[in-house]
Amino acid sequence: MSYKWAVAKEKNILGNADLYLLYEIPVKPKSHMEDGCHPSLFFCVGLQLYLCQKSASHASSVCVCQGSDSELKGEKDVPSDGEAKADSGVPDVPAPADDTPEVLNKALSGLSSRWKNWWVRGILTLAMISFFFLIIYLGPIVLMMIVLIVQIKCFQEIITIGYSVYHSYHLPWFRTLSWYFLLCVNYFFYGETVTDYFFSLVQREEPLRILSKYHRFISFALYLTGFCMFVLSLVKKHYRLQFYMFGWTHVTLLIVVTQSHLIIHNLFEGMIWFIVPISCVICNDIMAYMFGFFFGRTPLIKLSPKKTWEGFIGGLFSTIVFGIMFSYLLAGYRYFVCPVEFNNDSNSFQVDCEPSDLFQLQDYALPAVLESFTGWSTVRLYPFQIHSIALSSFASIVGPFGGFFASGFKRAFKIKDFANTIPGHGGIMDRFDCQYLMATFVNVYIASFIRGPNPSKVIQQLLALRIDQQLHIFNSLKTHLTEKGLLPALEEAAAA
Numbered sequence: 001m002s003y004k005w006a007v008a009k010e011k012n013i014l015g016n017a018d019l020y021l022l023y024e025i026p027v028k029p030k031s032h033m034e035d036g037c038h039p040s041l042f043f044c045v046g047l048q049l050y051l052c053q054k055s056a057s058h059a060s061s062v063c064v065c066q067g068s069d070s071e072l073k074g075e076k077d078v079p080s081d082g083e084a085k086a087d088s089g090v091p092d093v094p095a096p097a098d099d100t101p102e103v104l105n106k107a108l109s110g111l112s113s114r115w116k117n118w119w120v121r122g123i124l125t126l127a128m129i130s131f132f133f134l135i136i137y138l139g140p141i142v143l144m145m146i147v148l149i150v151q152i153k154c155f156q157e158i159i160t161i162g163y164s165v166y167h168s169y170h171l172p173w174f175r176t177l178s179w180y181f182l183l184c185v186n187y188f189f190y191g192e193t194v195t196d197y198f199f200s201l202v203q204r205e206e207p208l209r210i211l212s213k214y215h216r217f218i219s220f221a222l223y224l225t226g227f228c229m230f231v232l233s234l235v236k237k238h239y240r241l242q243f244y245m246f247g248w249t250h251v252t253l254l255i256v257v258t259q260s261h262l263i264i265h266n267l268f269e270g271m272i273w274f275i276v277p278i279s280c281v282i283c284n285d286i287m288a289y290m291f292g293f294f295f296g297r298t299p300l301i302k303l304s305p306k307k308t309w310e311g312f313i314g315g316l317f318s319t320i321v322f323g324i325m326f327s328y329l330l331a332g333y334r335y336f337v338c339p340v341e342f343n344n345d346s347n348s349f350q351v352d353c354e355p356s357d358l359f360q361l362q363d364y365a366l367p368a369v370l371e372s373f374t375g376w377s378t379v380r381l382y383p384f385q386i387h388s389i390a391l392s393s394f395a396s397i398v399g400p401f402g403g404f405f406a407s408g409f410k411r412a413f414k415i416k417d418f419a420n421t422i423p424g425h426g427g428i429m430d431r432f433d434c435q436y437l438m439a440t441f442v443n444v445y446i447a448s449f450i451r452g453p454n455p456s457k458v459i460q461q462l463l464a465l466r467i468d469q470q471l472h473i474f475n476s477l478k479t480h481l482t483e484k485g486l487l488p489a490l491e492e493a494a495a496a
Helices: 069-073 081-087 102-107 113-138 140-169 174-197 199-204 206-213 215-232 236-268 272-295 309-330 368-374 383-397 400-412 428-450 455-463 467-483 487-495
Strands: 002-010 018-027 049-054 062-068 299-301 304-308 341-343 348-350 362-365 378-381
Touching (some): 113 272, 174 199, 174 215, 174 236, 199 206, 272 304, 272 309, 272 428, 299 309, 304 309, 309 383, 400 428
16 A cells, blocks of 8 residues: 655744644555655654654645555555654765775775674774874874864864764864864863973063963953854854854864863873873773684674674783783883973973882782682782782773764764775774773873872972062071071081
8 A cells, every 4th residue: 555645834933844734644665756856854643743844945835645554554665653753854975985995895895894804903903003103102202283273183083073063064164163163172282281391491582481471361262262253153043053063163172172171291200100091991902802803792882883791801801911011011111100201401392210110120919819829928019010910900800882873873873984094994083083092091091199299399389479578588598408407417417
C-alpha cells in the first residue's frame, strides 16, 4: 500500500519558519514524487494528522508527494523520531576527502580496508613519533613554537566546522572575529608568561616594562574592542545563530588556547613534565588500538563504537608499565629534569641545575606480597616514578574521555574527523583531543603536589614596591634570619 501526503501551509505561531499540515491518504503506487516537492521533515506512524516544519526554500503553499509503506515507516535510512528532531536544523558538514599518499594506496591496494587502515595508521604514527623526538632534541624554544602552531591548527579545524555548517547564512565578520579573539587571548596568556619567566629581561627594556605594567588593561581593551565589533555585526534575522557562533568561538578558546598555555607552563617546570604526560597519552592511544584491534570484543561506549573494554584495559596496564620505565630513563638526565630558565647574560634558555630530591634515586621497601614473589626486600627508584603512575593512570582512565567528548562533537555534526591533515588519523585536533585534558591535569598536579612558592615571583613583586617598602621588608627579613641563627652563618660563608 502507498500513501499520498497532502501538505497545506499554515501560520507558524513561533514565527521562525513555515508550518505545514501533512495529511496521509491511501493511493495507488506510483514511481516517483509528484510536483517535485516534498516536506523537509516528517514523521509517519498510522493514519494521523502530522505537523511538519519545512524550510522557507520550499515556497509553494500546497504540495503533494507519495511514498511506500517502508518509506513511510522509515525502516532503513530515515532516522528515528528522536534523532530526526535532534538533528533538524543542523546542516551536514562536508566530509573531507581521503588524502592518503598515493604511494601507500598502491602498496596496500591488495589489503582489506581494515588492514589497510591499520598499516596507514601505523606508518604515520611512527613518522609522528620520530618528529616528536626531533623537536625534543631541538630544545624548549622549538617545543613552545610547535605548541603554538598546534594550537592555531586545532582552533582553525574547529572554527572551520562552524563555518562549514553556517556559511550559507552569510554571517558577517564571523571568521574575522574568531581569529581576532584568538589573537587577544594569546596576547593575554603569552604576555603573562613573559612577565613571569622573563622578568629581568622585561625590566631592562623600557617598552617591555610599560607593556608588562599595563598588560591586563591592554588585554581587556583588545577584548572589549572585539566584543563591540560583535554587537555591531548583529543582523536582525540571525540573532540566535550569531550568539551560537559567539559561544562556539569562546568555548573553542577555552578548550584549545587555555590548555595549550598550560602545556607551556608545564614545560617550564622541566621538560620531563612535558614529555612523559604526552608520551603516556600516545602510548595509551597506540596500545588501546592494538589490544582493541586484535582482541576487542566488548563495546566500551556508544559514542565510539570501535572502542572496546579489551583495548581500554590493555591500554591501561601497558601505559602504567611504560610510564614507570620511561620516567626511569629520563630522570637520570639534567636536560630533562631541570626547569627551563632564561639566562640574562646569554639571552637564551638554559636547562642546567642540581636535580631536586624528586630526581634522586632512593630505596623503597617492597610489600611482603611482592617480596615473596621477587625475592627483593627493597628497590631503587626515582620518586618521580611514583608520580608517573598517577600520570599514566590519568592518561589511561580519564584521558580517553577527551576523545569521547570529541567523538560526541563529531557525531553531532555527522563528520568522521575534524580534518584530513594526517592520513589515517584525521586532523590535528583528532590527535590532541586527549592531550589538552592531560595538560590541565598535569598543571593542577604540579601546583598541588610538587611546586612550592615561586621565589622569582616574590622578587618580582618586591621590586615593584617603593624603596621604603623594600627597606622595611629587608629589615624584617634580616631580623627574622638573625633570630633563626642563619644570618651569621651566611655572613661567615660570604666572607670566606
